[in-house]
Amino acid sequence: MPEPTRVTVIGTGYLGATHAACLAELGYDVLGLDTDPAKIADLAAGLLPFSEPGLAELVERHTAAGRPRFTTDPVEAAAFADLHFVCVGTPQRRDSMAADTSHVEAAVAALVPHLRGDALLVGKSTVPVGTAAGLQALADRLAPAGVEVGVARNPEFLREGRAVEDTLRPDRIITGADLVLHLTEWPEFRDVDPATLEPARRVGVDGRNALDADRWAAAGWRVRALGRPAVGPAKVSP
Numbered sequence: 001m002p003e004p005t006r007v008t009v010i011g012t013g014y015l016g017a018t019h020a021a022c023l024a025e026l027g028y029d030v031l032g033l034d035t036d037p038a039k040i041a042d043l044a045a046g047l048l049p050f051s052e053p054g055l056a057e058l059v060e061r062h063t064a065a066g067r068p069r070f071t072t073d074p075v076e077a078a079a080f081a082d083l084h085f086v087c088v089g090t091p092q093r094r095d096s097m098a099a100d101t102s103h104v105e106a107a108v109a110a111l112v113p114h115l116r117g118d119a120l121l122v123g124k125s126t127v128p129v130g131t132a133a134g135l136q137a138l139a140d141r142l143a144p145a146g147v148e149v150g151v152a153r154n155p156e157f158l159r160e161g162r163a164v165e166d167t168l169r170p171d172r173i174i175t176g177a178d179l180v181l182h183l184t185e186w187p188e189f190r191d192v193d194p195a196t197l198e199p200a201r202r203v204g205v206d207g208r209n210a211l212d213a214d215r216w217a218a219a220g221w222r223v224r225a226l227g228r229p230a231v232g233p234a235k236v237s238p
């Protein structure tokens with residue numbers, strides 16, 4: 001039988017502990033990493049600091065077999081796997097309404113210098129638009145020579161009380177899109193490079209009249225904006 005895929009879960013609070021236990025249930029070999037030694041000791045003993053339907057049973061079933069295992073050592077985590085889910089907290093900043101992403105940055109900074117081969121970091125923490133690009137730059141700066149690190153997002157929302165069920169038996173999985181619906185004037189989305197988007201069909205609806213239609217048409221998109229004729233190729237190949 002092939003060895004199970006190894007993954008780490010960084011930040012083993014509510015989101016991370018649930019994700020780690022569900023990955024173990026799905027057959028992955030999981031190592032949980034947290035900076036809080038008391039939390040790690042409790043989890044290693046099968047003790048959960050919160051209640052979530054179905055989770056205690058998963059923890060009981062898998063912890064005895066060492067899945068997930070838990071550690072406070074980022075060097076061990078870096079050596080364990082090349083797929084790392086980042087699940088640390090993003091509390092509200094004291095000085096504004098914005099999220100404090102310093103824990104996410106600290107987690108990446110602690111892990112990346114110790115990676116031994118190419119790796120993928122998958123962010124699950126709730127973060128503002130643009131955070132992944134910042135983390136990619138941080139990872140690129142800290143990666144050992146010859147090691148490539150990718151940063152991806154897995155931004156599904158965890159419903160408290162349904163988290164285990166939703167993870168093990170999701171009612172939908174979105175793997176692609178047929179249409180880009182543009183409904184914001186935020187520059188992060190207005191200025192996105194259309195050539196980097198790869199939906200099944202390059203069709204866009206600009207609900208804000210904010211996109212540079214000629215740029216999108218030049219990248220092979222057919223774009224319709226409010227009150228304006230469509231621009232771009234009449235037929236859009238898949």
Ligand SMILES: NC(=O)c1ccc[n+]([C@@H]2O[C@H](COP(=O)([O-])OP(=O)(O)OC[C@H]3O[C@@H](n4cnc5c(N)ncnc54)[C@H](O)[C@@H]3O)[C@@H](O)[C@H]2O)c1
Pocket residue numbers: 010011012013014015016033034035036039087088089090103104106107110124125126127156157158159160
């Ligand atoms: N709780 C939910 O229902 C829920 C739902 C969806 C999304 N989220 C998001 O998930 C993220 C985590 O939320 P949570 O409720 O699990 O928070 P939490 O406070 O329960 O857990 C965060 C964990 O991260 C650890 N941590 C902090 N810095 C670290 C570092 N540098 N390295 C390793 N571990 C570190 C903390 O010790 C803690 O155990 C947040 O962004 C939150 O918005 C939570």
